[in-house]
Amino acid sequence: MNAITLNDNSLNKVISAPETMTLTERAPPRRTPYFETDQGKNLIGFVATVIKKAIPPLLGMLLFVALWAVIANTNKSIPGPMETWLSAIQLFSDPFYDKGPNDKGIGWNILNSLYRVGLGFGAAAIVGIPLGFLIGRFEFLSRMMSPIISILRPVSPLAWLPIGLLVLQKAEPASIWVIFISSIWPMVLNTAAGVKRIPQDYMNVARVLNLSEFKVFSKILFPAVLPYVLTGVRLSIGVAWLVIVAAEMLTGGVGIGFWVWDEWNNLNVAHIIIAIFVVGIVGLLLEQGLMLIARRFNYE
Amino acid sequence: MEKYLQIENAGMVFNTKKGKFIALTDINLNVEQGEFITLIGHSGCGKSTLLNLVAGLLDATRGLLLLGNKEIKGPGPERGVVFQNHSLLPWLTAFENVYLAVEKVFGGRESKHQLKSRTQQVLELVGLTHAANKLPGEISGGMKQRVGIARALAMEPKVLLLDEPFGALDALNRAYLQDELMKIVAATKSTVLMVTHDVDEAVLLSDRIVMMTNGPAATIGEVLEVDLPRPRERLQLAHEPHYHALRSNVLEFLYSRQMRPKEAA
Numbered sequence: 034m035n036a037i038t039l040n041d042n043s044l045n046k047v048i049s050a051p052e053t054m055t056l057t058e059r060a061p062p063r064r065t066p067y068f069e070t071d072q073g074k075n076l077i078g079f080v081a082t083v084i085k086k087a088i089p090p091l092l093g094m095l096l097f098v099a100l101w102a103v104i105a106n107t108n109k110s111i112p113g114p115m116e117t118w119l120s121a122i123q124l125f126s127d128p129f130y131d132k133g134p135n136d137k138g139i140g141w142n143i144l145n146s147l148y149r150v151g152l153g154f155g156a157a158a159i160v161g162i163p164l165g166f167l168i169g170r171f172e173f174l175s176r177m178m179s180p181i182i183s184i185l186r187p188v189s190p191l192a193w194l195p196i197g198l199l200v201l202q203k204a205e206p207a208s209i210w211v212i213f214i215s216s217i218w219p220m221v222l223n224t225a226a227g228v229k230r231i232p233q234d235y236m237n238v239a240r241v242l243n244l245s246e247f248k249v250f251s252k253i254l255f256p257a258v259l260p261y262v263l264t265g266v267r268l269s270i271g272v273a274w275l276v277i278v279a280a281e282m283l284t285g286g287v288g289i290g291f292w293v294w295d296e297w298n299n300l301n302v303a304h305i306i307i308a309i310f311v312v313g314i315v316g317l318l319l320e321q322g323l324m325l326i327a328r329r330f331n332y333e
Numbered sequence: 334m335e336k337y338l339q340i341e342n343a344g345m346v347f348n349t350k351k352g353k354f355i356a357l358t359d360i361n362l363n364v365e366q367g368e369f370i371t372l373i374g375h376s377g378c379g380k381s382t383l384l385n386l387v388a389g390l391l392d393a394t395r396g397l398l399l400l401g402n403k404e405i406k407g408p409g410p411e412r413g414v415v416f417q418n419h420s421l422l423p424w425l426t427a428f429e430n431v432y433l434a435v436e437k438v439f440g441g442r443e444s445k446h447q448l449k450s451r452t453q454q455v456l457e458l459v460g461l462t463h464a465a466n467k468l469p470g471e472i473s474g475g476m477k478q479r480v481g482i483a484r485a486l487a488m489e490p491k492v493l494l495l496d497e498p499f500g501a502l503d504a505l506n507r508a509y510l511q512d513e514l515m516k517i518v519a520a521t522k523s524t525v526l527m528v529t530h531d532v533d534e535a536v537l538l539s540d541r542i543v544m545m546t547n548g549p550a551a552t553i554g555e556v557l558e559v560d561l562p563r564p565r566e567r568l569q570l571a572h573e574p575h576y577h578a579l580r581s582n583v584l585e586f587l588y589s590r591q592m593r594p595k596e597a598a
Binding site for chain 1: 388389390407408409410412413414416418420422424425433434437488
C-alpha cells in the first residue's frame with residue numbers, strides 16, 4: 034500500500050500550497066497509537082495470556098514428537114512422526130470409502146465403534162442410573178447388592194466376552210454386552226453415592242412440606258444427584274471407549290479396534306499409530322463434551 | 334389462657350454409640366395463638382431439639398405435643414419451619430422455592446394463577462419482588478434467609494418455627510431482618526416459636542422468653558414475660574429502663590445461674 038495516493042485533487046493541493054507554512058497553523062492532534070488505546074492493550078493482554086497458556090502444552094507435544102522420532106530412528110520398524118503424518122493425511126483424505134466389508138474408510142470404522150459404545154453405554158445408563166437411585170435410597174437393597182457389585186466390578190471386561198458369545202450367539206451383540214457390563218458400575222456407584230450424600234436439610238424441607246414421592250424425586254433427589262450421575266456417566270463412557278478396542282479386536286467386524294488388528298496383519302504400523310491417536314482424541318472429545326454438560330448443572 | 338400449642342411432659346432421649354443421651358426432660362409449655370415465644374439457652378441445651386419436636390422432624394420419646402388440640406405426629410405444612418441455614422433448593426429460583434410450598438398447601442384448591450399471585454404476594458411481604466427469579470447462589474445470605482421466611486409464611490402455618498434464623502448474618506443485616514420479622518408477624522398475626530442465643534433479639538421480639546437450663550437432661554428453667562408495648566422501636570428501647578431490666582434478667586439467668594459448661598463446643 035502506498036503511504037500517499039496521488040490523484041488530480043491531491044496533486045492540485047500540493048501544487049497550490051504555499052511554499053512555507055506559517056507557524057500559527059497547528060498540526061492536527063497526534064492520534065493515540067493503536068497499542069496504547071484500551072482496545073489495543075486488551076489485545077496485547079489477550080495474546081500474552083494465550084501464549085503463556087499455550088507454551089507448556091506445545092512444549093510437551095514437541096518433546097513427545099522428538100522422543101518418538103528418536104525411537105523411530107533407532108528402531109526402523111516403527112514409522113517416525115513425518116511418515117505417520119503423511120500416511121494420516123492420505124487416510125483422512127477419503128474417510129468414507131467402502132470397498133466391501135473388510136475394507137472401509139477410517140470414518141466408517143470410528144462411527145461403527147461409536148455406535149456400539151452408544152448402544153452398550155446407553156443400555157448401561159438405562160439400567161445403572163435407576164439402580165443407583167434405588168441402592169442409594171434403600172439401605173436394604175444397598176446391603177443386598179453390595180457383595181455382588183464388589184465381586185463383579187473388578188472383573189476385566191473381556192472376561193465377559195465368552196459369556197456374551199455363548200448367550201447371544203453373535204459377535205456384534207456380544208461386544209455390546211461387554212461394553213454394557215463394564216460401563217455400568219461407575220454409574221451405579223456414583224448415583225448411589227450421590228443419593229446417600231443428599232444434605233439432610235433438603236430432605237427436611239421435603240418432610241416439612243410433606244411432598245409427594247414424585248415431587249421429592251423431581252424437585253430434590255434428581256437435581257441434587259445429577260452432578261454425581263454425570264460424574265458416573267463420564268467415567269463410564271471413558272471405560273466403554275477403553276473397552277471397545279479390545280472387544281472389537283476379538284470379535285471382528287467393522288470398527289476401530291478390528292481395524293487396528295487388520296493393520297497389524299498388514300504390518301501397516303503407521304496406521305496402528307494413527308489409530309492410537311484417533312482413539313485418544315475421540316475419547317478426549319467424549320469426556321470434554323460431558324464435562325461441559327456437567328458444568329451446566331453445577332449450582333454451588 | 335387459651336392453649337394453642339401444648340407441650341406436656343415432653344422428653345427426648347437419643348440412642349448414641351456411647352449409650353443413651355437424655356437431651357430433654359419434663360418440658361411443659363403452653364403457647365397462645367398469636368404469641369411470640371423465644372427459646373434461649375447455651376449451645377447444646379436442646380433448644381433446637383425442642384423446636385424439631387414441635388416441627389415433627391423428631392418424635393418425642395416421652396410426653397405429648399398438641400397443636401390446636403391435635404397431636405403432632407411427623408412434620409406437616411401447618412408448622413412452617415425456617416431453618417438455620419435457610420435450606421433453599423439451589424437449583425430453584427427464589428420464586429420456585431416458595432412456589433413449591435404454595436403448590437403443596439393450596440394446589441388442590443386454587444388455580445395456577447392464584448398460586449402464582451400468592452407466591453408473588455409473600456415475596457413482596459419480605460421485600461424480594463426484585464430477586465424473584467434469582468437462584469439462591471446469586472443472592473446474599475440475608476436475602477436467602479428472607480426467602481426461607483417467605484417459604485414458611487406462604488404455607489399460612491398455624492405456627493411459625495424459626496431455628497436461629499439470623500445466626501449466620503452480620504449484625505446490621507440481623508437488625509434489619511429482626512425489624513422486618515416484627516412487621517411481618519404483626520401483619521400476619523402469626524404464632525411464632527423461635528430459637529436464638531441472642532439476648533437482645535429475644536427481648537426485642539418476644540412476648541415470652543423461655544430460658545433453658547444446660548444439658549444433658551435440659552429443661553425449662555424460667556419463663557420471662559416481656560411486657561414491652563408494641564410496636565417496639567429498637568432505638569427507643571435503648572433508653573427504656575424496663576428493657577434493660579428484662580435484658581439483665583436474661584443475662585443473669587444465662588451467665589450466673591447457668592454458667593456455660595466448659596466442655597461445651
